[in-house]
Amino acid sequence: MAFVNYTTGNLAIKIVYYGPGLSGKTTNLRYIYTNMDADFRGELICLETDTERTLFFDLLPIKAGVINDFKIHLQLMTVPGQVFYESSRRSVLKGVDGIVFVADSQIPLLDANLESFDNLRKHLLDQDMDLNAIPLVFQYNKRDLENLVPVETFNSLLNPHGLPYIESCAIKGIGVFETLKQITKQAIPRVKEKITAKESRFVRRGRMKVKRKEEVEVPGVKEEIAFAAKEESAPIRMTKVKFKSQEDIEKELENLAKEFTSRGKK
Numbered sequence: 457m458a459f460v461n462y463t464t465g466n467l468a469i470k471i472v473y474y475g476p477g478l479s480g481k482t483t484n485l486r487y488i489y490t491n492m493d494a495d496f497r498g499e500l501i502c503l504e505t506d507t508e509r510t511l512f513f514d515l516l517p518i519k520a521g522v523i524n525d526f527k528i529h530l531q532l533m534t535v536p537g538q539v540f541y542e543s544s545r546r547s548v549l550k551g552v553d554g555i556v557f558v559a560d561s562q563i564p565l566l567d568a569n570l571e572s573f574d575n576l577r578k579h580l581l582d583q584d585m586d587l588n589a590i591p592l593v594f595q596y597n598k599r600d601l602e603n604l605v606p607v608e609t610f611n612s613l614l615n616p617h618g619l620p621y622i623e624s625c626a627i628k629g630i631g632v633f634e635t636l637k638q639i640t641k642q643a644i645p646r647v648k649e650k651i652t653a654k655e656s657r658f659v660r661r662g663r664m665k666v667k668r669k670e671e672v673e674v675p676g677v678k679e680e681i682a683f684a685a686k687e688e689s690a691p692i693r694m695t696k697v698k699f700k701s702q703e704d705i706e707k708e709l710e711n712l713a714k715e716f717t718s719r720g721k722k
């Protein structure tokens with residue numbers, strides 16, 4: 457669930473990039489980082505092994521714009537795809553507001569994609585979340601390679617409900633910003649709904665205007681965001697944390713989520 461701080465006027469929305477190992481999740485975040493105006497994004501935090509595989513998660517905070525006077529922050533996170541990092545994936549999914557499923561389009565990896573998708577469904581169910589009720593976008597990545605799973609096959613196996621999907625080549629940035637736009641377009645109205653429903657139980661609180669019990673406005677949340685991409689890529693500077701205990705990571709994840717919403721008091 458998104459974190460809202462009515463005193464600072466900040467709203468943090470958590471978007472998780474999920475998918476099998478090496479499908480290109482971290483590559484998406486790196487591309488966004490290097491191609492986004494530095495004023496609009498924070499540092500890229502990567503917790504990875506010596507071989508650059510994601511160990512716990514990657515995190516990229518993004519200021520998605522001020523709408524009216526509500527500041528929207530996106531927390532883009534990836535899970536580690538390697539099968540044995542189950543507990544890290546579970547932790548990262550806590551409180552998720554939107555999911556990008558990054559599939560690897562190479563035919564030999566079809567089963568790995570399906571397993572990862574089942575794994576996602578299972579982790580969400582364990583946390584009482586229904587995959588069908590969460591904003592979801594598919595990214596069929598590595599379309600530059602040969603021997604590819606046809607898009608129709610992916611759609612019939614992973615995406616029978618016809619949700620948005622993007623064919624991408626994340627290393628070249630093709631489809632990366634389009635994916636981000638699609639998921640925020642879905643996630644923002646949902647977050648707005650949830651907050652409205654939740655807060656309607658309370659009377660006047662900070663910046664919320666309560667008219668009648670069920671008629672509550674969350675100021676400044678609109679459905680679509682224009683990302684401030686720039687023409688030249690920035691050199692990548694990221695904070696790499698090599699080793700931490702699972703417990704430390706869990707705490708860090710919670711703090712990070714809260715931290716964004718408490719920044720920049722008005």
Ligand SMILES: Nc1nc2c(ncn2[C@@H]2O[C@H](COP(=O)(O)OP(=O)(O)OP(=O)(O)O)[C@@H](O)[C@H]2O)c(=O)[nH]1
Nearest residue numbers: 477478479480481482483510536537598625626627
């Ligand atoms: N050819 C090609 N390679 C890609 C593409 N996207 C990512 N890669 C490469 O695939 C490899 C894995 O990419 P990552 O982004 O690290 O994969 P990941 O999903 O974060 O992997 P884990 O952290 O282990 O789960 C890297 O060598 C990338 O350069 C693509 O669109 N085309």
Ligand SMILES: [Mg+2]
Nearest residue numbers: 481482510534
């Ligand atoms: Mg990764």
